[in-house]
Amino acid sequence: MWEVLLRLSRLIDIVSRRVGLAARWLVLVAVIVSAGNASVRYLFSTSSNAxxxxxxxxxxAVFLLCSPYTLLLNEHVRIDVLTGGLSQRGAALLDILGGLFFLLPMSILIMMLSWPMFMDSYMRHELSTDAGGLIRWPVKLLIPVGFFLLSLQGVSEIIKRCAFLAGVAPFPISTHDAQTEEIKELVDSVEKGVKR
Structure with missing residues (x-):
């Protein structure tokens, strides 16, 4: 049973990592759009709501699509006063309870409540009320998708911590280890690109 659950957890982790790594490039796009918009506004005294x-x-998109990746890296907001003095077993138990009673219910509820809002927007071809604004349904779709992915990652984290408590898996990756692993992956990808 644990082998199947841990395999599912690894699959979810891969999805969260890939989505997060792809979505973080949207920060650069946002900076370019923002700089371009500001430049056009100051140079030509014109702008666009779009x-x-x-x-x-x-x-x-960055916030919603990178949240599961943030949870995977253990970089999410937590109350260090409560977790700082706990053993690994205590921290794992607290994470399981937090996931089961707070993260998953909240994520699933937001996902369920936001789906009809998206569908209504999509069916009506809702446009921004601002002149020259964009269609609304793509950004509304991000809400249920983002919280679905966050729910999945929450399940993965619960599986990893339960496996740790059962003695069949190591304690889930620490923040420092995650950053070291990410830097190593980045260096490896740059080296592969240079060799080509």
Missing amino acids: WLEMQWYLFA
């Missing part, structure tokens, strides 16, 4: 809306669409 570019302004694009900035917050990109911010929403």
